[in-house]
């Protein structure tokens with residue numbers, strides 16, 4: 544409280560002193576009062592003007608810098624935009640090409656299916672030649688007008704199409720493998736090379752005398768030692784001397800189908816062994832009831848001898 548009072552006293556005495564001295568200045572400087580004030584104004588105005596000028600210059604320089612930066616940025620943006628447009632165009636072309644590739648894959652898939660299903664492909668494949676793939680060249684030309692949305696749609700459709708096609712090809716592969724397995728176990732090849740000296744069915748008895756007998760297989764003559772092969776994949780169920788058949792091999796191919804190879808000079812497989820189509824199982828001979836070196840080849844379906852000619856390619 545004491546300090547505040549002291550300050551108040553001090554300021555009071557100062558204002559008094561100023562008030563007292565005012566008349567004196569007014570008197571002495573009456574003639575030069577206006578110029579000084581004017582000068583002060585001029586100086587102030589000049590100061591403000593200079594400040595404004597400097598501000599203006601700085602602002603202008605700043606604006607210049609900004610404009611230049613904006614110009615560079617704009618150029619960069621324009622370049623980027625141009626590059627992106629080019630990229631989109633390339634993407635559109637690539638997408639259209641992919642679409643054409645997909646269509647060709649679809650055609651190929653359909654054609655493969657027809658082949659697998661043993662359909663006549665002559666007419667259908669000719670129809671396939673006039674299909675869309677050829678027109679794809681026109682669409683690959685620069686006038687591709689796909690925007691990003693179109694591209695996205697096409698890509699989405701392609702993704703679906705690829706999945707469908709993949710599934711279809713997987714099925715096709717399984718069908719082909721099954722077919723291959725069926726073919727492998729089907730005795731469709733000749734057991735050896737040579738001359739067919741006796742066919743399947745009723746024939747004049749080889750023993751002569753004008754009698755006829757039933758021949759349950761075919762006889763293929765060749766020199767002793769000619770390789771005899773398994774005519775299909777399967778398991779050996781007999782490899783031994785078998786009465787009139789001499790040295791004999793029998794193979795079970797599944798599905799009730801069994802093949803028999805008789806009169807061999809030598810057997811190369813044992814009972815129970817798995818064999819592949821085309822594998823040498825014996826050598827041609829003249830053992831058992833035989834009138835000359837040959838193989839007696841038989842195919843039995845569910846125990847009944849059938850004409851091997853119906854199986855041979």
Ligand SMILES: [Zn+2]
Nearest residue numbers: 760761762839
């Ligand atoms: Zn025979």
